[in-house]
Amino acid sequence: MKKSILTLIVVVIAIGLVIGGYFYWKKYIKVSPEIKAIENAGDSAQKITDSATQGVLPGINTNPMENKPEVNPVDKTNPFKDLKTNPFE
Numbered sequence: 001m002k003k004s005i006l007t008l009i010v011v012v013i014a015i016g017l018v019i020g021g022y023f024y025w026k027k028y029i030k031v032s033p034e035i036k037a038i039e040n041a042g043d044s045a046q047k048i049t050d051s052a053t054q055g056v057l058p059g060i061n062t063n064p065m066e067n068k069p070e071v072n073p074v075d076k077t078n079p080f081k082d083l084k085t086n087p088f089e
Contacts (some may be wrong), residue, residue, distance in 0.1 A: 070076075
């Protein structure tokens with residue numbers, strides 16, 4: 001019993017140190033200017049792409065064939081289309 005409690009305490013302390021180290025690193029470690037430039041370049045490229053394709057590309061959830069005309073002649077010529085074929089249903 002004492003061994004499991006001691007192990008639990010050690011694990012909790014280790015997790016606390018890891019979380020504390022992460023927050024220390026995020027707050028006090030400076031990001032290099034090269035990394036900031038790379039991040040800004042990605043944002044700039046996305047802005048240029050968005051402005052270049054504005055109004056040109058269709059929306060994501062559009063379906064151009066949603067209101068298509070009925071042009072299949074087979075659908076119109078089948079007289080047995082609505083016939084019930086299974087008598088046990």
